[in-house]
Structures are given as C-alpha cells and as structure tokens.
Amino acid sequence: MAKSVLDRFKIRKGKVFEAPLEGAFGRLVTPFEEFIHRQSSSGILLMLSAMVALIVANSPLQDAYKHLLHMPVSIGTGDWVLSLSLHHWINDGLMAIFFFLVGLELKREFLVGELSDLRQAVLPVMAAVGGMVVPALIYSSLNNGDIAERGWGIPMATDIAFAVGCIALLGNRVPRAVVTFLVALAIVDDLGAILVIAIWYTEQVNTTALMASGFLVVIMGLLNAAGVRRSSAYVFTGILLWYGLYKAGVHATLAGVITAMALPAKPKYDPVAFSTFVKDIIRSFDRYFRPGDKIIANDALHARVMALGNGVNLAQSPLQRMETRLHIPVGFIVIPIFALANAGIPFDSFSSSAAVLNPVTLGVISGLVVGKLIGIVGATWIGWKLGWGKLPKAANFQHIVGVALLAGIGFTMSIFIAELAFSSQYELLVQAKAGILLASVIAGVAGFLVLRNAPISEEQEDEFKEAENSNSGLPPHSVS
Secondary structure: OHHHHHHHOOOOOOOOOOOOOHHHHHHHHHHHHHHHHOHHHHHHHHHHHHHHHHHHHOOOOHHHHHHHHOOEEEEEEOOEEEEEEHHHHHHHHHHHHHHHHHHHHHHHHHHOOHHHOHHHHHHHHHHHHHHHHHHHHHHHHHOOOOHHHHHHHHHHOOOHHHHHHHHHOOHHHOOHHHHHHHHHHHHHHHHHHHHHHHHHOOOOOOHHHHHHHHHHHHHHHHHHHOOOOOHHHHHHHHHHHHHHHHHHOOOOOHHHHHHHHHOOOOOOOOHHHHHHHHHHHHHHHHHHOOOOOOHHHOHHHHHHHHHHHHHHHHOOOHHHHHHHHHHHHHHHHHHHHHHHHHOOOOHHHOOOHHHHOOHHHHHHHHHHHHHHHHHHHHHHHHHHHOOOOOOOOOOOHHHHHHHHHHOOOOHHHHHHHHHHHOOOOHHHHHHHHHHHHHHHHHHHHHHHHHHHOOOOOHHHHHHHHHHHHHHOOOOOOOOO
16 A cells, blocks of 8 residues: 555656665555554554453453552652552543543544534434433333442443444445444533533532643643643643542542543644745755755755644644554553443343343433433434434435444443442442443444445445545545
C-alpha cells in the first residue's frame, strides 16, 4: 500500500533513500496498520478480552485473578501518597483516558460532524433519547422500591466499539449513512451516560476539593482563550483535575470529558493560509539549496524543514491531533484492560433459572434488548412522521431496527455504570454483569441478522459502484 502511494507521486528529480530491508518491512507492517485501523478490530479484541476474563474467573486461577485486582498500587512522593487497588486504578484512572476520547468525539461531532447540522442531528438525537429513557423505565419497573433500583442507568448505555464492529463485519451490505446514524446515536448516548454518572452516581461531595476543581476548569478555559495550543498544558491540568474530582467525591473519570471540551478545536491555519505558508517555505528552501547540499549539513535548509513540520501541526487543531493519537491506545489497550478487569464473572450466574430470572438480570436484558428496540425505533418513527428529520440515505426501517438492536450491546459503559451502582453489593453486581453479557450477545446476533437480511435499494447499489470505482482509481460513473 505504501509503495502504491509513492507510485502515484513519481519523483522525477532528486533521490529517495531506501534502506536495504525497508521495502520488505513496509510489506509486513502495512497490512497490520490497516488491520488495527479498522473499527471491527477493536470490537474483536474487546470480545476476546471478555472471553479471557470469563475463562480465568472460572478456572483454578480465579483466586489469583481476584487477588491481582485487589492488589494495592501506590503513587506519590514524600508525605503525599495515593494508594488504590489495581481494579480502582483501571476503573477510575485508565478509564479517564477513555472518557477523554469520548469527550473529543463529542466536541468534534457537535462542531463539524453529523450532529452539527440540526436537520441531520434530529433523528439520531431523538433515537438516542428514546434508547435511554425506555430501557431505564423498563428496568425501574422490574426493580421498583428495591435497593437494586439504583441500577436503572445500566441498560441506558451503548458500546460503540462493539456495535460499530458488528456493523463493519457486514461491509457494503449496510448503507454508509446507516453506519453514520449509529455512530451519531452512540455518541449522544455516551453524553447521556456521562450526565447520568455525574448527577446520579456521585456520592458525598467535598466542597473544598470541588471548588479547587472548579478553579482548574477556569484555568483550562483561560488556556484556550489565550491561544495555548500545546496539548500537554491541558493534559497536565486535566491530571490535577482528576485528582481534585476524586477528592471531591465526584467520579474522577469526568475529568477526561472536561479536559477534552477545553482543547482548542480550531487550527492556527485555515486551508488557504496553510497553502500560502507551504509555498513560501518551499520557495525559501529552494533559494537556500545548492547542488550537493544535504539537509543534515545545511542549517538554513534544516530550519525550513522544521518550520514546515510546525506548520503541518498548526494546520490541524489540537483536538483533531489528540483524537487521532488516542484511537489506537484506547481501542487496543485501555478498553481491553477494562474488559479483563471487569468481565470476569462466575458461570453459575447463568447456571440456573434463579440466577438469570431475577429482577436485576431481567431488567438489564429487557432494557438493553427490548427497551433499546422500542425506544430507538419508536423515537425515530415519530421524528420521521412529524417531518423533523429524514431517514439515512438508502435506508429503510429494517435498517433502523437492526441499528436499535445493535445499540443494545451495552458492554463497556454498562459494566462501568454497574460498578458504580453496585460497588458495595457484590451479588447485585454479578447479576447485573450477567444481564449485560447475555443482552449484548442477544442484541449483537439479532442486529447482525436483521441488517444482513435487509433489502438492498437502488441507492445502495449506486454506493457499491462508487466504492468500486474509488478502489479502482477511476472517476465515479466511469464504469458502464
């Protein structure tokens, strides 16, 4: 793939250095890079991590597994020491990075993505709201007046990695606009889950620490207003904010979302200014270049190459650069580790009717599978009938039903909320996790089958042709 790109831009003058093994190494690395960038890859890895956790938790290693998760891990210097269990560090610390990425995606979507256009955003937003409210009501109706009612937020969530991973396995059978609809819905769903965590799953609040956290938020706002574009300044302040929120009693992972919202979303250069800048740099480079010169030995040339590199960074917003950098570590490190630490539940949770047919497990399954289906399809139908929005291009309501079922895969965020809701009730926590796992399997398989059997419209066939033309390097509609 790397070589084909070079072939398109043949260099007629000058020399391109290539190490003896560079070509062979490129052939080995490029397919791997393509693999890890596919949305389905992180979903597959997440599924494997959950399976490993389940196997370990039901093997002779289960005691070692529990001991490892409860092992204290301390950081600090001098008199200041912060000591938490490994499980706590993963759920409160590592997951803050996940919430940071979620915040970046939210901000981008509302500024320039599908949610920035009110006409396009209406149906996904309505679908997301319906897909949160109905599951919560179903769960609450089955657990009304009981201590388990605290888990009403569990079936509200959608796991975007799993859901998009399932839909990606179908390839071109699903219109691109339907995938976009699912992503927009899941992002609004994430926002709802964040608000639920912030408002309803916060324990006693330390006012002094909360005020200090507010001061840090003001500092990040001032950094943005002052035009500070170094992401490190925001990340450092965000780490302090994480500690402040932790001491305040507010869930510390929210620091990730707040920090993401503070990152500048506008680049220094717009496309026209960047084009002018690059042309000026190249002209200056050519003036200083003499035949036989090497960049390593010519300070003037090196300075202009450095300036060009800085300009490339300034043509991208800090938000855009950070989001691009985080997708792989979050999808392939953070979320799998979270699954390994939280998906391990005993198989006896599924071994009897009493273990499955309890209000918590039934509430979670009913909420994620039935509630999501009714809420998303119903809200979408209402918005469409009232003329507030249009269905995704080349889509019909069978696609919406498939998307609604896939939205019932609530794995990551649902388990996260379950840990908050039942942190001191182990039996209820296990029942909730059993419901999440069963519901995710049911919803994933059902959604996959519904979308796989959805009829292909003429508009979708046109999409196929455009994709084939794009892959072959030919202009659209050039193939008869």
